Amino acid sequence: MSRWEPDASGRLRQAAMELFVERGYEQTTVAEIAQRAGLTARTFFRHFADKREVLFASSAVLLDRLAEAVEDAPASASTMTAVLAALDAAAAVLGGQHETARQRYSIISANAELRERELIKLASLSAAIADGLRRRGVADPEASLAAEAGIAVLRVAFEHWLSGPADQDLARIVRQSFDQLKTLTATI
Amino acid sequence: MSRWEPDASGRLRQAAMELFVERGYEQTTVAEIAQRAGLTARTFFRHFADKREVLFASSAVLLDRLAEAVEDAPASASTMTAVLAALDAAAAVLGGQHETARQRYSIISANAELRERELIKLASLSAAIADGLRRRGVADPEASLAAEAGIAVLRVAFEHWLSGPADQDLARIVRQSFDQLKTLTATI
DNA sequence: TAGGACATGTCACGTGATGACATGGTCTGC
DNA sequence: GCAGACCATGTCATCACGTGACATGTCCTA
Structure with a gap:
């Protein structure tokens, strides 16, 4: 078994969409998105240049x-x-x-x-x-x-x-x- | 004599343009713009919704x-x-x-x-x-x-x-x- | 099997942006 | 001519975004 779950980027996109729908874009922090995807905020920014970009991949x-x-x-x-x-x-x-x-x-x-x-x-x-x-x-x-x-x-x-x-x-x-x-x- | 120099907004725009030309947009902080205009960063945000907006007044x-x-x-x-x-x-x-x-x-x-x-x-x-x-x-x-x-x-x-x-x-x-x-x- | 590549974590920090409250001039009504 | 409202600004605290530096553990390959 590998050290990390696969498809971090996809999980982040998925988690972001869910949270944006649930409570809106501004009311969602990057930390929350990362947490739902089982990652840290720092990792989010390694996959996406900024918070917006997760919607435009x-x-x-x-x-x-x-x-x-x-x-x-x-x-x-x-x-x-x-x-x-x-x-x-x-x-x-x-x-x-x-x-x-x-x-x-x-x-x-x-x-x-x-x-x-x-x-x-x-x-x-x-x-x-x-x-x-x-x-x-x-x-x-x-x-x-x-x-x-x-x-x-x-x-x-x-x-x-x-x-x-x-x-x-x-x-x-x-x-x-x-x-x-x-x-x-x-x-x- | 009034308590404040007149035209705070104009001074901020002027200071911002100068600094953006001198050292670039990203290398300029809002605090620096405000300081050059003789104001505080908090006041900058009372005149402009964000740092970008000072260029689009x-x-x-x-x-x-x-x-x-x-x-x-x-x-x-x-x-x-x-x-x-x-x-x-x-x-x-x-x-x-x-x-x-x-x-x-x-x-x-x-x-x-x-x-x-x-x-x-x-x-x-x-x-x-x-x-x-x-x-x-x-x-x-x-x-x-x-x-x-x-x-x-x-x-x-x-x-x-x-x-x-x-x-x-x-x-x-x-x-x-x-x-x-x-x-x-x-x-x- | 040693070592490098790689994805992620951890920590620290600067900047942008905002809310709450204080301050002190100016203006207005009486 | 003064009390009090008004208003632009200051001060302070705080949060989220974004980034650099370094650590860690797994996989791949020579």
């Missing part, structure tokens, strides 16, 4: 998927088509667990620190898309703009999806949002 | 201007035209002090906490625009989307403006960015 995967999708888009695709491919990839990752996503979203919405962290994660997604576009030869104000607009579409679509029934298709809502943006910018 | 003004601009846009104006009016108002507020803006931007860029705070301030601008649009009768996914896209345009334009010469007109760059977004979304 999965965002690295999402970033990779977006980057891949932009890279894999055909060379002939327009800038915005490549962005749409990235959004489809995001929808595939996010669109699976409606209830979990809702719960997580409600924890984040209730706390300013967490909303800030959420925004910077979204910004890093945008940066990854912009990066991919630049590698495709798209020049810079245009690459950033396309990426930012894409993330704006994703955000709005995601929130709309969350507020609706569980069986809706996120990718479809993303596509509708994009079309709406197209219409909006064209009507001036 | 002016954003409330910006928010008001945006809200006004949306409200004052003619009833006949399209959704995106109202958003553009708000962006013009933002450009008028931000476009005046190129060098100051650059210095502030470099402090913020160098620190993750500050970038997070910047993003949530931008998100609150977006929320204010969306609010104004809803009051004009624009329904909700559309209002959010138009506001988010508008702020994306503002962000990209602002950064582009900062990276260029001081005498460029921010409002013009904003307009160009918007046109570029229009082109991007149309080309799919």
